[in-house]
Amino acid sequence: MKTIKVIATSCILLATNGCSSVMSHTGPNQGYYPGTRASMGMLKDDNTSWAMMPLVALDLPFSAVMDTVLLPYDYMRSDSDDTADSPKARILRGEEQNLAASGDPSHAANVAAH
Incomplete structure (x- = not known):
């Protein structure tokens, strides 16, 4: 026991x-x-x-x-780099880069606020 x-x-x-x-x-x-x-x-x-x-x-x-x-x-x-491990951070960084390249500042500011 x-x-x-x-x-x-x-x-x-x-x-x-x-x-x-x-x-x-x-x-x-x-x-x-x-x-x-x-x-x-x-x-x-x-x-x-x-x-x-x-x-x-x-x-x-x-x-x-x-x-x-x-x-x-x-x-x-x-x-x-913390963004190398975090999928969310990598996606947000990629979206910001794409928006900056597209030249639509109003849309880029909207993504940055989230």
Whole structure:
């Protein structure tokens, strides 16, 4: 019986092994400690469901550890161009370049406002 409890506890700990940190590192560069910041943001957000609060609170220390382990990786990515990672930023930059080339300043100003 003790073995089953140890296995169950290990599985739960592995399942919450810095999920916010891992998810935030799969996208564009978000600076240092992105998983920890995301977890803190969810804890402070009034729209976070009451059922998610304990899971986010449980994930927070694991995300902080994982963000610390990935700190050299974040430092290495810090000099990279953010628009190279973000599809939205690349599309907006391309639209602005196309509009500037077309010579329609009223339409270019409208896109820049969004």
